[in-house]
Amino acid sequence: MNFGSDTTAPAHPLVLKAMARVNTGIEASYGADAVMVRLRETIGRAFETEDFDFWITASGTASNALALSCFCPPTGAILCHQEAHIERDERGAPEFFSGGGKLRLLPGYGAKIDPQAFLEAVRTNSPDFVHETPLHVLSLTNLTECGLAYRPEEISVYAEQAKAAGLVVHVDGARFANALVGTGAMPSALSWKAGVDVLTLGLTKTGAAGCEIIILFGEARAKFAELKVRAKRSGHMPPKMRFLAAQAEAMLTDSLWIRLAGQANLKARRLAEGFEARGYKLAYPREGNEVFVMLPPDVSERLKRAGAVFYAWPGGSSRFVCSWASSDEEADALLAAL
Known part of the structure; x- marks a missing residue:
């Protein structure tokens, strides 16, 4: 994750x-x-x-x-x-x-x-x-x-x-x-x-x-x-x-670069929709392969203990970045850990 x-x-x-x-x-x-x-x-x-x-x-x-x-x-x-x-x-x-x-x-x-x-x-x-x-x-x-x-x-x-x-x-x-x-x-x-x-x-x-x-x-x-x-x-x-x-x-x-970027963007959309469906607000609209979400400190710590790697971002949000290699399984495991 x-x-x-x-x-x-x-x-x-x-x-x-x-x-x-x-x-x-x-x-x-x-x-x-x-x-x-x-x-x-x-x-x-x-x-x-x-x-x-x-x-x-x-x-x-x-x-x-x-x-x-x-x-x-x-x-x-x-x-x-x-x-x-x-x-x-x-x-x-x-x-x-x-x-x-x-x-x-x-x-x-x-x-x-x-x-x-x-x-x-x-x-x-x-x-x-x-x-x-x-x-x-x-x-x-x-x-x-x-x-x-x-x-x-x-x-x-x-x-x-x-x-x-x-x-x-x-x-x-x-x-x-x-x-x-x-x-x-x-x-x-x-x-x-x-x-x-x-x-x-x-x-x-x-x-x-x-x-x-x-x-x-x-x-x-x-x-x-x-x-x-x-x-x-x-x-x-x-x-x-x-x-x-x-x-x-x-x-x-x-167009390999476009296809790979598309894969990353799709995984980010999966994450963004998953966060919002569980009641967590996005700090910014998702327009690419990055998701910035407002997480309470206890939720952030729970995700880290579950093995999730992400960054605390200026302004209080947490940044999750998807790549061409990010998998549906990783995204689903992260959302399940919430």
Whole structure:
């Protein structure tokens, strides 16, 4: 009954088979291999565009920090939610990689940026005022840290306002596939068609062994050379890149990433409905593979004694995360333990 995180799940067998298949012969190193060439076509099909460049890392923190550092100078700022992963869980990596860039934190229900707070931040931004740190990037997280999804129309509004103010739009997509399934949107609709410039596409939580893709869309491609330089300098240009690329290729082929995210979301719905049927209130609507529920302390302790693994979350809720490998039996055992 481990619902601690989707990062604790194993890699999907098809991912491991793909890595084994590329473990033969000699291949060019540092991203010049044949798998990377094929992967470009695979990403293009998945996102319905050829107007992009990409790089792969082994962690979401590296992807976020590298991507943001290309668009935020040491003297600039990144707008994000006060509960965003880049603020709460990355130990200052965006600031470190950018050489001093600042995170400007905004409020909002369920870790979604409040529209009015965002408009006020953009309205009062004054790049020519020497005493102020000017805004350069808007960073959204989809799914948010509280499991909520930004829909295409929401992202479009934020992106339009951000671009009018000269900001680049970044999406932390650690659970992007879960957001796709939850909203029913296509990858293109939830990214470049909505005005996203750079997406850090997470595949590790979805079923890869360790694979995240930085995708630069449209005009943001002008930063691709700098992205590779920063990747090399920071140690995120592995010589045997084919093993990372193979993971991505396996996940994106035949929509495996979407199917696995769908499985995780279904298990989370099973849990959410089970909690509510037993009288426990959800802290936030379930829109992906995470369930946040208000549990009395004695109930929480009873679940832990029964072997359940989950996290206490800020605000008093308990977080349960389902992965592609979560089973109906685990979910039913948890609910039975209530």
